[in-house]
Amino acid sequence: MSPAPTARSDLSETVLVVEDSVLLRDVVVHTLQDHGYRVLAADSGETAERLVATAPRPDLVLLDVLLPGIDGFELLRRWRADPATAALPVMLLTALHADTDELRGLQLGADDYLTKPVQPLVLLARVRTQLDAARARASLRDQNARLEAEVARRMAENELVQDLAIRALAHLAETRDNETGRHLQRTQAYVEMLAQDLHDHGLFADALGPRQIRLLARSAPLHDIGKVGIPDHILRKPGKLDAAEWAVMQTHAALGAQAIEAAERDVDGAVDFLRLAKQIAHWHHERWDGTGYPDGLAGEAIPLAARLMALADVFDSLVSPRVYKRPMPCDEARAVIRQGRGRHFDPVVVDAFERCYDAFRHIAAAHADGPDNPGP
Structure with a gap:
């Protein structure tokens, strides 16, 4: 039975799927593509690192923990340590009952996790949730940046008024x-x-x-x-x-x-x-x-x-x-x-x-x- 239809995504949203299992990767990629997402795929940590470093950066990463080369934990640690990728949403793909993997991943800064085998409806719901949350966080950051810029502008204006007042008083004494x-x-x-x-x-x-x-x-x-x-x-x-x-x-x-x-x-x-x-x-x-x-x-x-x-x-x-x-x-x-x-x-x-x-x-x-x- 096919998954119930969901609202199609904004085609600008890109999900990177990092999974070395061809079967599981194909299931995740096709499910996301069928629902309007642009999907990138990687079968190793090195490929994933390169794709994340390439503009435009993906909006969300689905990251397997066990990968050839650089594993998922190390990738996550590196991304969180880099200011350019510190806010990148990352969901871990973990084996069923791998509680220690989930705990370690969350401690390293993962936003969520999915257990294998992945259920399409759960996948779509959790992906949508993380992308919406990331968009809300980005909007809040933009709003905060605008507010900080306005506060800085007003403070500079206030300091200018203070400087002018001081100068006017000082020059009055000079006259x-x-x-x-x-x-x-x-x-x-x-x-x-x-x-x-x-x-x-x-x-x-x-x-x-x-x-x-x-x-x-x-x-x-x-x-x-x-x-x-x-x-x-x-x-x-x-x-x-x-x-x-x-x-x-x-x-x-x-x-x-x-x-x-x-x-x-x-x-x-x-x-x-x-x-x-x-x-x-x-x-x-x-x-x-x-x-x-x-x-x-x-x-x-x-x-x-x-x-x-x-x-x-x-x-x-x-x-x-x-x-x-x-x-x-x-x-x-x-x-x-x-x-x-x-x-x-x-x-x-x-x-x-x-x-x-x-x-x-x-x-x-x-x-x-x-x-x-x-x-x-």
Whole structure:
């Protein structure tokens, strides 16, 4: 009696039958072909491996366990270990009551198994089930890939908006200060370089992962945002400040932190990418020995982000021209940084600076202020 008719398959679906018994292979091949499947056949492990590696790859493999040459278990192990075939549906063909074969095959990643002799109706039903399941998994993978791509796009868009907001705020502060030039670009690059060097040397692993380094570099341009609160006659004074004026100038650190905190209150919560910006703005003028401002913090009480900015800011100020001074040569600025090790600067950060010194010089030269490179 012939099998009851079933819905014919999509002709694009290909089943590879790997079986060294000619009789059994012919039964399986003809049953599948009669129901619309495209069928490939192999009588050895080597032939099966070649067919699976050849495009277009079969949609399902019916795999005998006992084969000449490479056996079915080894083929299955290889396919599951290869990312290109890890999701390939595989059904084992096992001898009746070969429980150990079935268990081993399932442990190696087989999707299902059929016992010999194969019953046509069972064969067709199980093949259809595996192909439908594989198609559903592929659809889900495609959907997940689309969702991941959309999430990545939105995250990139969000980061761009954050970058633009930070840049806008930083440039607002720049418009009030006629001495900044390309200070923002240089200090941002210095801070990122120091952070990456410390990360590469296994230091501050919890604080300097890849994401934290990106946030740190993005936040660095806001270090002087508080200068918008400094009166023009002090901020734009063409010369050194007197003691009273300097006291007012020092308030820019706390003013910057307060401005960021006010923005966080407006959105009713801390904003992750502003957390480091607030630390940098508030404490980048603190000193390792506790003689800095505004709070006189010392040592590791100073947030790491602010310690990195402290060195970057001082180095850039030393090597940049001001109305009241000429730029200091990089080697002399390097000596000043060395002298400040353990006093002005975190010794570990100074060590990172030493390792990065040649790159610092390159950044200083590439982004130098002047008529040919006037800054933003």
